[in-house]
Amino acid sequence: MLNKTELQILVLDDEPFMRKLLSRMLANLGYTGVSACDSGQAALHLLDLADHRPDLILLDINMPQMDGVEFVRHLVEHHYAGALILVSGEDERMLQSVENLVVAHQITVLGHLTKPVAPDLLAALVDRCLTPLPNTASAHKKVYAKDELQAAIAHGELVNFYQPKVSIATGLVTGAETLVRWQHPTDGLVFPDQFISTAEHHGLIDALTRAVLAGALPLVRQWRDAGLSWKLAVNLSMDNLLSLEFLDVVVDLVVSMGVRPQNLVFEVTESRLMQDPRIALEILTRLRLKRFRLSIDDFGTGHSSLSQLRDIPFDELKIDQSFVHRAWANDTQRAMFDASLGLARQLNMETVAEGVEDFADWNFLRQQKCDVAQGYFIARPMPASSLPAWLADWEIRRGQL
Ligand code: C2E
Ligand code: MG
Ligand code: MG
Numbered sequence: 001m002l003n004k005t006e007l008q009i010l011v012l013d014d015e016p017f018m019r020k021l022l023s024r025m026l027a028n029l030g031y032t033g034v035s036a037c038d039s040g041q042a043a044l045h046l047l048d049l050a051d052h053r054p055d056l057i058l059l060d061i062n063m064p065q066m067d068g069v070e071f072v073r074h075l076v077e078h079h080y081a082g083a084l085i086l087v088s089g090e091d092e093r094m095l096q097s098v099e100n101l102v103v104a105h106q107i108t109v110l111g112h113l114t115k116p117v118a119p120d121l122l123a124a125l126v127d128r129c130l131t132p133l134p135n136t137a138s139a140h141k142k143v144y145a146k147d148e149l150q151a152a153i154a155h156g157e158l159v160n161f162y163q164p165k166v167s168i169a170t171g172l173v174t175g176a177e178t179l180v181r182w183q184h185p186t187d188g189l190v191f192p193d194q195f196i197s198t199a200e201h202h203g204l205i206d207a208l209t210r211a212v213l214a215g216a217l218p219l220v221r222q223w224r225d226a227g228l229s230w231k232l233a234v235n236l237s238m239d240n241l242l243s244l245e246f247l248d249v250v251v252d253l254v255v256s257m258g259v260r261p262q263n264l265v266f267e268v269t270e271s272r273l274m275q276d277p278r279i280a281l282e283i284l285t286r287l288r289l290k291r292f293r294l295s296i297d298d299f300g301t302g303h304s305s306l307s308q309l310r311d312i313p314f315d316e317l318k319i320d321q322s323f324v325h326r327a328w329a330n331d332t333q334r335a336m337f338d339a340s341l342g343l344a345r346q347l348n349m350e351t352v353a354e355g356v357e358d359f360a361d362w363n364f365l366r367q368q369k370c371d372v373a374q375g376y377f378i379a380r381p382m383p384a385s386s387l388p389a390w391l392a393d394w395e396i397r398r399g400q401l
Contacts, residue, residue, distance in 0.1 A: 040066030171398030321355020
């Protein structure tokens with residue numbers, strides 16, 4: 001971890017006054033390693049000098065020759081591994097879209113500042129550089145090889161976590177979502193974004209899904225035996241829907257466990273274009289005919305969410321967390337949220353909001369009359385063994401909401 005005197009900060013702004021102001025503010029905050037450049041070219045030149053690699057760049061996005069967006073593209077080419085703070089006089093929406101673009105380039109953005117820059121906001125953002133950021137795009141992500149993942153599936157190293165879903169009107173539990181993790185012998189708990197696409201690329205996703213489902217079914221059975229009608233959701237990859245055999249595997253597993261299809265939900269996300277949509281359509285339609293529930297996951301972020309809604313008989317629509325958390329504070333997000341909710345209602349689908357992180361989010365959803373909530377505010381994903389203790393605690397909390 002770096003301290004304030006070790007952190008190398010670069011201020012990139014074409015206006016001499018802003019360079020001076022920001023440098024002085026940083027110095028006042030105790031940061032001593034601050035340099036400044038007046039153009040993208042000069043900054044890239046500096047970046048190539050091994051001893052002057054900044055850990056953080058304060059980037060003005062409006063510059064006359066090379067603008068901030070172009071500069072970010074060059075940063076990627078120059079293998080920049082540090083973080084960025086965007087600074088601009090543009091409106092919030094513009095800053096947000098530049099921020100999204102930077103994130104898409106897998107560069108860590110600590111946030112954005114509008115001019116005139118408030119010293120306390122600057123301090124709060126720069127301070128984030130001093131603590132390691134978990135789960136950021138630039139955090140070192142190991143790529144796992146096919147063999148390693150294959151062995152892990154075979155040896156039972158994949159474990160299911162469960163995240164509860166609750167009714168917003170009553171606070172009662174409606175079910176949970178199964179989220180897979182890899183209990184890696186040396187790397188600790190590995191999250192799905194680090195191995196799902198590997199599984200998809202190497203033809204291991206059917207084996208993975210089968211393992212997840214086999215691990216999840218006993219829980220559904222347990223709920224049923226306890227007289228609970230909770231539903232358990234399992235994520236499907238589009239690659240699970242490439243061959244009809246998968247359908248038989250699922251149905252056989254479910255039947256052999258004595259679980260009712262009504263208590264299982266399959267969440268489907270479309271992160272890339274389907275090659276042959278006909279097979280996927282057939283599998284999903286037949287699952288639905290067998291009374292499994294279908295849910296469209298991450299709604300609004302995939303390739304063709306609307307045409308999927310038209311073609312596939314979904315029961316549930318999950319509004320993506322990027323439209324939920326803080327939707328009450330952001331007009332654009334809120335418009336997306338409202339549109340998704342309206343669409344789901346018109347199509348008679350149950351609505352689930354993902355990414356409900358705090359009471360303000362919860363309250364907003366309650367006002368909007370969204371059906372179900374899922375997110376850190378209610379519970380983090382947890383092993384099945386932690387569910388009873390969580391439930392006892394939630395019973396108390398929900399009475400206070
Ligand atoms: P998803 O299906 O959209 O799952 C929701 C993700 O959001 C989970 O991440 C969950 O931990 C996270 N999350 C829950 N509440 C909050 C919140 O309040 N705030 C924020 N910021 N995040 C929240 P996770 O577990 O890392 O999973 C990521 C994705 O990996 C899942 O997104 C899903 O698409 C995929 N995945 C997980 N398990 C499986 C699986 O068994 N099979 C397949 N094919 N994909 C899976
Ligand atoms: Mg999901
Ligand atoms: Mg989702």
